[in-house]
Amino acid sequence: MIRSFFLLFIFLLSFNVDAGPRYSDPDGCLSCHAYEGLNFIDENGVFRSATIDSEHYASSLHGSVPCKDCHREVIDYPHKVENTEVDCGASCHIEEPSEGVKYSHDVIHEEMDKSVHADGWYKGLTGGNRLEEVETEQDPSCRRCHSNTAYIAESQLEKFKEAFDHAETECGNCHQGKAWMGQFGGHILRRFVGRRWNNIENNQLCIQCHGDIEAMRDVTQEDKETHEKHPPSERFVQSSASYTKTLHGRLIDANSDFGASCIDCHAPEGWKHEIRAYTDEKSASHPDNLGESCGQSNCHGYTKKPGNEGFTMTDMHSLSLLGLHSMDKPLEDADLWESNWFRGALPLMVAGIALAIGSLAWWILYRTDKKIIAKFGGDRFERVMIGRKPKKARAKAAAKKPRVAKKVESTEAADTLKETTETVVKAKAATAEMKETPKKPDVENKVENNTVADIAKETTEAVVKKQASISEPAETPKKSDDSES
Amino acid sequence: MRVIQNLKAIPKVQKFRYGMILLASMSLLGPLAFLPQLVGNDDLCGQLCMRRFYLYFPGMTWDDFFVHVNSAAIGVMAFALILITTLFFGRIWCGYLCPVGGLAELSSRMLNDRWKIEFRSLPQVQIRYGYFGFYLIAMPALGISACSLCNFITIPRLIEAMSGEYRGMIYLVSSVGLVNLALLLLLGVFASKGRAYCQFLCPIGAADSIVNRIGARLPFAHRIRVAKERCTGCNICARNCMCGAIKMVDKIAVVDQMSCMSCHECVDVCDWNALAWTAPPKHKHNSPKRIKKNTEIFPLPDWQAIHIHPVKENAEGRTVPQISGVSIFNAMVFLTVISVIIVGSFL
Numbered sequence: 001m002i003r004s005f006f007l008l009f010i011f012l013l014s015f016n017v018d019a020g021p022r023y024s025d026p027d028g029c030l031s032c033h034a035y036e037g038l039n040f041i042d043e044n045g046v047f048r049s050a051t052i053d054s055e056h057y058a059s060s061l062h063g064s065v066p067c068k069d070c071h072r073e074v075i076d077y078p079h080k081v082e083n084t085e086v087d088c089g090a091s092c093h094i095e096e097p098s099e100g101v102k103y104s105h106d107v108i109h110e111e112m113d114k115s116v117h118a119d120g121w122y123k124g125l126t127g128g129n130r131l132e133e134v135e136t137e138q139d140p141s142c143r144r145c146h147s148n149t150a151y152i153a154e155s156q157l158e159k160f161k162e163a164f165d166h167a168e169t170e171c172g173n174c175h176q177g178k179a180w181m182g183q184f185g186g187h188i189l190r191r192f193v194g195r196r197w198n199n200i201e202n203n204q205l206c207i208q209c210h211g212d213i214e215a216m217r218d219v220t221q222e223d224k225e226t227h228e229k230h231p232p233s234e235r236f237v238q239s240s241a242s243y244t245k246t247l248h249g250r251l252i253d254a255n256s257d258f259g260a261s262c263i264d265c266h267a268p269e270g271w272k273h274e275i276r277a278y279t280d281e282k283s284a285s286h287p288d289n290l291g292e293s294c295g296q297s298n299c300h301g302y303t304k305k306p307g308n309e310g311f312t313m314t315d316m317h318s319l320s321l322l323g324l325h326s327m328d329k330p331l332e333d334a335d336l337w338e339s340n341w342f343r344g345a346l347p348l349m350v351a352g353i354a355l356a357i358g359s360l361a362w363w364i365l366y367r368t369d370k371k372i373i374a375k376f377g378g379d380r381f382e383r384v385m386i387g388r389k390p391k392k393a394r395a396k397a398a399a400k401k402p403r404v405a406k407k408v409e410s411t412e413a414a415d416t417l418k419e420t421t422e423t424v425v426k427a428k429a430a431t432a433e434m435k436e437t438p439k440k441p442d443v444e445n446k447v448e449n450n451t452v453a454d455i456a457k458e459t460t461e462a463v464v465k466k467q468a469s470i471s472e473p474a475e476t477p478k479k480s481d482d483s484e485s
Numbered sequence: 486m487r488v489i490q491n492l493k494a495i496p497k498v499q500k501f502r503y504g505m506i507l508l509a510s511m512s513l514l515g516p517l518a519f520l521p522q523l524v525g526n527d528d529l530c531g532q533l534c535m536r537r538f539y540l541y542f543p544g545m546t547w548d549d550f551f552v553h554v555n556s557a558a559i560g561v562m563a564f565a566l567i568l569i570t571t572l573f574f575g576r577i578w579c580g581y582l583c584p585v586g587g588l589a590e591l592s593s594r595m596l597n598d599r600w601k602i603e604f605r606s607l608p609q610v611q612i613r614y615g616y617f618g619f620y621l622i623a624m625p626a627l628g629i630s631a632c633s634l635c636n637f638i639t640i641p642r643l644i645e646a647m648s649g650e651y652r653g654m655i656y657l658v659s660s661v662g663l664v665n666l667a668l669l670l671l672l673g674v675f676a677s678k679g680r681a682y683c684q685f686l687c688p689i690g691a692a693d694s695i696v697n698r699i700g701a702r703l704p705f706a707h708r709i710r711v712a713k714e715r716c717t718g719c720n721i722c723a724r725n726c727m728c729g730a731i732k733m734v735d736k737i738a739v740v741d742q743m744s745c746m747s748c749h750e751c752v753d754v755c756d757w758n759a760l761a762w763t764a765p766p767k768h769k770h771n772s773p774k775r776i777k778k779n780t781e782i783f784p785l786p787d788w789q790a791i792h793i794h795p796v797k798e799n800a801e802g803r804t805v806p807q808i809s810g811v812s813i814f815n816a817m818v819f820l821t822v823i824s825v826i827i828v829g830s831f832l
Contacts, residue, residue, distance in 0.1 A: 250531045251556060254524075258556035298552060305544025310628020342660035348667030355675040358600035367597065374677050377603030381677075384606040386720045387733040 029067040030054050032077075042081075046131060065092065088142045105142075111273040112142075114282075120144070138219050145205055199252050199261040206262040211240045224280070235317055242317045260299065265316070268296055287313070496753030502580065506587030513584045514641050516648040524559055528641040529585075535560040535567075536635060536688050542625045564689065571693050572700040574707045575747030575762070579683060579690055585640045586683040586690075589669060590727060593679025602671065604681040605729025608812070610694075610743045613684060615816030617691040623821050636673075636682055639665040678727035684744065694743045701742040701790040707764055709745050709752065711738050712786030715759035722751035722760060739792045763788055 025031075032038065033052040041047055057063060068074065069092055073083040089109035091102040112118060120139035133141060210216060216237045220229045235242075243249045243262070251259030266275045268284050276283035284293040290312035295304040303312050358375070373382065382388045389397065495503070512519040518527050526533050538553040538561055554561050567578040579586060593601070624631055632638060642662065645653025656662040672681040683690045700706040709730075718736030730744035731751055738751075738759065752760045766788050768774070773781035 247531065247556075254526070254532060256532070256556065258552065300542070300552075301549045302542040302545040307543030307626055310626055311542055313628045314630055342663060345660060345663035345667050348671060349663065352667050352670035352675065355600050355602070355670070359596045359675070362599045363597045366599070369599075372598040374601050374603040375599055376601070377606060377677075381603045381606040385723050385729065385732050387736065 025054075026066050027068045029074075044132065108271045108273050111271050115267075115273060115275040116277050117273075117275060140209065144209075198255075199257075199259060199264075200255065202261045202263055203249075203252060207240050213237055213241070224277075235319055238319060239317045242319060246316050246318075248316065264296070264299075265293055268293055496750070498749045498753055502748060503591060505581045506584065506591060509582040510584035510588055510644070515645040515650060515653070518641075528645075529637045530632070532557055532559045533563070534637070535564040536637060537631050539621065539688075539692075540625045540631055541622050564692075567689065567693060568696050571696045572703070573705065575709065575745065576690075576693050576697050577747065579693060580746035580748035583683075585636045586673075586680060586687065588640055588644075589636075589673025589676075589682060590679035592674050593676060596674070598677065601675050601677045602681070603677045604672070604684065605677060605726070607685075607729075608816070609684045609729060610741070611812050611816035612820070613686075613691050613694070614813045615818075615820040616686055617688055618817040619820050619824055620688055623824065627825070633661050634665065634668065634686070636665070636669065636687070639669055643669070680727045680746075683746075684728060697745065697747075698742045698791075705764055706790070707747070707762055708742060708790040709740050709747055709749070709760060709762050710765070710788035710790045711740055711792070712759050712761070712788055713737055715757050715786060717757055717759070719756070721754050721756070725750050725754050734792070740790065742791055758786075761786075761788060765790065 030052060033050060034054050036051055038050045039047060040050065062070075070086045070090075071084050072090070073079075073085070075083075089104070089106045091104035091106065095102055117139045120137060121133055121141035130143075133144065216232060216239075219232045219236075221232050221236070222229050244253065248260045248265075252261060253259075263272050263275075266283075266285055267273060276285075278285040278287075280286060281288065283289065291303045291308065294300045294312050295302065300308075300311070302308055373379065379391045383390045388394070511517060513521065513529065515527060521527060521529060521533055524532055529535075534557045538550075538557050540553070542549070570577050620631065638656070639662070642653040642656040643666070646657050647653075657666055668682070668686075672685065673679050676682075697708070701708050716737045718733065718738075720733050720736075720738070722738050723731040723733050727748060727750065728744045728746050730741045730746070731738050732741065733739070740751075740760075747762060749762055752762055766785060768785050774785055775782055
């Protein structure tokens with residue numbers, strides 16, 4: 001399609017036609033409608049204007065199309081309002097010069113017919129009250145999006161004129177005649193030069209309606225199979241708000257070429273009008289077709305290949321991206337408590353709170369402590385990174401010197417009387433050495449000291465009650481600990 | 486008064502470093518977000534994202550890669566800049582500028598050490614590259630958004646929330662935000678020295694570490710280096726190292742350039758000038774400065790950046806480096822299997 005279009009463009013580049021008068025009004029409609037103040041009050045009591053600004057019309061896209069080409073039912077004067085309705089799908093009187101086929105919007109009409117917007121007034125384009133359409137109809141007609149905009153954007157006008165002049169000399173060599181240049185050449189050139197819609201404006205078109213959250217709440221959706229009517233989901237209502245939070249929306253907001261617009265994903269093919277519900281199997285946004293849709297040229301090309309099903313499942317309208325203020329019931333069970341992320345967060349939060357409380361309590365109670373070893377993993381750090389022996393081995397080493405602890409752990413004090421007497425003597429010798437070294441407060445080893453002291457106490461009581469004092473053997477493990485570190 | 490004394494006791498370079506982190510945080514995070522706003526962003530996502538463009542999607546071509554690069558062009562440039570500075574000066578971004586790891590570290594340093602989790606002794610290189618591989622390859626295929634566990638969202642949002650912005654609060658009470666907040670608490674605030682997220686999960690840090698390790702051999706590279714003959718084995722550097730990069734091997738400090746952030750704290754605390762942040766020395770290795778009366782004199786320290794420490798012995802009795810490719814591969818497989826089980830149970 002694009003290629004044929006391009007060839008056509010190449011042909012059209014050689015043209016030689018004088019730009020004829022464009023204020024044609026063969027049917028004489030403007031003899032009345034050109035009057036300013038041609039107003040009336042319709043049956044709904046709405047003040048309406050029937051004035052047509054001839055200059056504005058002529059500069060519009062349909063400026064070269066005579067009124068009666070579209071308003072076919074208007075035959076005589078005065079005409080009824082109902083007769084002014086237009087069928088955009090009907091063929092025009094304008095002919096495509098090379099083929100002689102009458103131009104028609106029917107292709108787009110057919111595509112539109114398949115889309116979710118199919119129930120609009122697209123056959124009664126300019127007929128009827130615009131206000132009434134907006135208020136009563138949830139599906140758009142053609143004109144709701146395609147207002148008869150100016151032919152060429154003002155910013156592009158100079159460029160267009162340049163191209164038009166060029167076309168007269170170049171394309172006009174072959175494509176001579178008024179039909180080519182006046183009616184069709186400009187039309188084609190506009191497509192290339194006057195392409196005035198970028199992604200931001202494309203999205204703005206959709207957001208005009210879909211951004212109106214209150215209006216979207218009033219939409220009724222119909223199940224294709226059961227024909228049951230139901231109110232729309234919150235996901236549908238918030239679709240434009242959540243989209244702007246995604247990377248796609250953010251890139252387009254930043255005027256980047258890499259963001260995907262609404263149409264890029266929802267109607268990537270053909271004439272960009274076939275927007276289907278994501279539940280429809282033919283829809284571009286159906287899960288089965290996402291690989292193809294996301295993998296369009298310049299986008300995520302790899303999604304066409306297997307193994308990317310997970311990637312295409314990324315939710316582009318995720319409600320979790322939205323602020324609470326925009327939601328109806330923000331903290332519904334399904335949204336929060338039953339969310340896997342939230343479940344994952346709970347144990348982590350509990351651990352975090354425990355650490356916070358512990359940290360605070362420890363700061364209040366023990367903030368003067370100098371030697372601090374972390375509660376969780378501190379011992380492993382000492383062992384792996386510093387190279388000290390593990391805690392148990394340290395305790396063992398501490399108990400090794402007097403050789404008391406290990407023996408008495410078996411609690412057979414009566415059998416080992418002889419040995420214990422020897423160890424007590426050794427312990428006494430050790431404490432005699434220790435008395436020379438200054439004492440240091442050591443919080444960490446308090447527990448160990450106590451146990452050793454208790455054990456030593458038992459043993460010494462068992463042997464000679466008066467000989468040993470309690471504090472003496474308590475000093476022994478400290479020496480071993482110091483020497484180690 | 487004790488607080489002021491403690492603040493005064495901070496080494497000079499560390500004061501500078503904390504100041505730089507705060508400055509970077511103020512210019513990169515909300516409510517001012519001065520630097521991101523130069524490109525029309527108010528957080529570190531979108532065009533500024535440094536963490537996404539290298540993800541590998543199955544069947545990806547170079548064209549797809551360049552699309553990713555283009556859509557985050559500024560982030561890619563910043564990432565390249567970080568890697569280049571790393572090559573010359575060590576991981577300056579991570580240690581001195583990164584507001585995400587830096588703020589977690591600063592808040593962690595204000596807490597009592599007793600009730601913190603000591604992550605530094607874990608095999609961090611294996612875990613880091615295990616997760617890195619999982620992040621690059623398995624997460625895209627599984628359909629987990631790389632953004633869902635990203636700290637570069639959480640910290641800016643947290644700051645926004647604290648400065649009263651509505652969107653930040655909204656993020657933090659969303660379920661993804663809660664998980665990230667909890668991760669920030671466990672791997673940041675309540676981690677010993679507050680850098681566990683950087684050690685284990687940060688993909689920028691993982692890529693940066695590789696450059697740091699590769700550059701360590703280059704003659705112009707500034708790195709944290711050890712003069713072995715000066716080290717007394719007092720282990721104060723290992724205790725103070727926030728990355729867990731210093732390990733006492735045979736009672737001598739050994740720096741792991743795969744983890745070191747060149748934060749300079751070890752140099753500040755060492756009483757023996759056994760560590761320094763310098764380029765490799767000009768003099769030849771092991772050559773005496775002069776020989777006096779047949780005695781070789783070594784007055785110049787031999788600054789060593791890389792020590793392949795012969796810790797493990799294999800069956801043939803040869804010594805092998807402790808961090809081997811096999812162990813990293815095992816960690817990758819292990820992490821992938823665990824993650825698939827966890828994710829699978831959620832789906």
